[in-house]
Amino acid sequence: MSHLLPPNETARLAALNELDLLDTPNEPVFDRITRLVTVLLGVPKSTISLIDTDRQWFKSQVGMEFSESPRDMAFCAYTVLEDEPLVVEDAQSDERFATNPIVTKPGGIRFYAGIPLRNSHGLVLGSLCAMDTQPRQLTPQEQAAMQDLADIVIGEIHLRERLINEQKIRAATQQSLTALHQSLEQRIEQRTRELNLVIESAYDAYLSIDAQGRVLDWNRAAESMFGWSRKDALTRPLTSLMFPQGLTCDDAAMPLTCDAIRRDGVRLPVEVRLKSFEVNGRPRRSVFIHDITERQQLERLRDQQAREDVLTRLPNRRALDERLPEAMARVRRTLAPLVVLFLDLDGFKRINDQHGHGMGDELLREVAQRLQNAVRETDFIARWAGDEFVVLLEGVTTEALEPLANKLIQVIEEPLHVGSATLRVSTSIGVALFVPNAAETPQELLKRADDAMYNAKRAGKARVALARPADTPNPL
Template sequence: MSHLLPPNENARLAALNELALLDTPNEPVFDRITRLVTVLLGVPQSTITLIDSDRQWFKSQVGINISETPRDVAFCAYTVLEASPLVVKDALQDERFATNPFVTRPDGIRFYAGIPLKNSQGLVLGSLCAMDSKPRQLSAQEQAALQDLADIVTGEIHLRERLIKEQKNSIATQKALTELHQSLEQHIEQRTRELNLVIESAYDAYLSIDAQERVLDWNRAAESIFGWSRKEALMRPLT
């Protein structure tokens, strides 16, 4: 089976990595879906599959005791490639899958149904899958039920995208505020240094007092005129 790549593969992988779902623990919101698939369709296996660059990884699985397989033997690679539901009634009779090692082994995959899982930009990140070791048909009602469940998974993906975007916006806003605050502080410090230089260089006496008329500042001209050094004058009553 060849390694199949859609034309938007780079954008698709970037979106998948940004979602940060790969190699994360099982979550009830996804596990409920795969359990429902097995009950509603009467199949022994179901997965929520994400297609990475060289593997398919199962975010949730029922009836499967592995967490990933190579991408080049993944049925879901075709679902991602075609970006549309894929139904294989009998894999042994389908030239795309007849020699697949997961088909040729005893009790291998015969029936497969996969619904694409798309992000908010329409990029296919993986699929919701149902599998059986026996050939079978998928009725219109069953496919509709599978699509409904896939829509729930897609909704969860879109929710996580929004949360990631909001977090990024929050971080960007905080960074901008921090940079603005630092810029204002630097500007104030610069203006303060300039003002102090002007005051110290002035020919007129400059003094600053607080509400209790205690001296807070006293320039060199004040020292010369009044005869008190700055150190002597600071915090003394003006009188």
């Protein structure tokens, strides 16, 4: 195994373990990437692999029967070793892998492409992999697409590193402040200089208030965070500085999350920690305030990305799974009609085969934009998978339904000119109507629309097919 160890192995393993990704459950942010790899490259297998001491472990996988394998059998071990993308067009012709059990077994790996996944210090922790049981070549466009997807994974790794580093800083600061609090009452006079030094250099805003909530101390971080100088803040009540509603009178075991008001009127999301003490028998309170703006922005961004298709920027399947039950509940309450359109592009595979996946991606983005322009602003469009889309129409009359569906066929059939190429596709549409008294789940409603779409394809494509009613059994 020593011949497969990079020179920075010790630092690499330490960084991997600190990231705390090994042996953790699946996460949508990673599973989206492996699914996209299989769709964009047309391969049956894709993984996000992390190389541990003696094993390869999959944080996400598509098409694999196991979650880990020995490191000395892993193609990704060479990606980590060589610190650059690795493409093996035919593993049986490569002396490094020709005798590998995962190559020689029936249906074994013949093609492999791996993109290194680096942390913020450039250490390769694993790779984004695409695999096939048949030999093949990787086009420059496909490698660029894999690199783009790997960059998304790398961005998530860097984000987690920043969060871990922030937690370390906060934990270290809190540990120091907690230690000071434990001895503050008995040694307040002796520790004044040391306490002032810690407070003045702290990342968090610190202030001390009396029983009436008037400021007795105000550090530099508070000046920077709220825009009030120490001179302006001293003796003023908190209600006139940043907390118009005041603060709780009790010490909280957990941080309080609330909005503070800066001097310029801007609202600032913060976490507040309170600690009561006495000085010469007089009650005092220490207030530590941490700005959580960046953390909330990161959380909102991650939440948005979890519900958005990377390629088309439409809502993804997860977003549809959340929206459809809500729409069905509104139908039962308001009795307004709900229609589900299931669209599948006709001729899309031919576009990929003739012009490449990059051109296919451009077509999917254009189709998504055309669909958005063709329906109402209140309607909901999601990318289901590959070249399939789902449209939810609420409050549409049955008379308007067929013209709208035919309009969608027409706008998709309009040719798309990209450079010297002219791309043409059509679409088959399955239509399912949801009625208030139907005992039907969202999955069953989508299945009816999907079945109707396949009926449209069998009937000649580029047409609309209506699904059978929910309470009608399948015909024999």
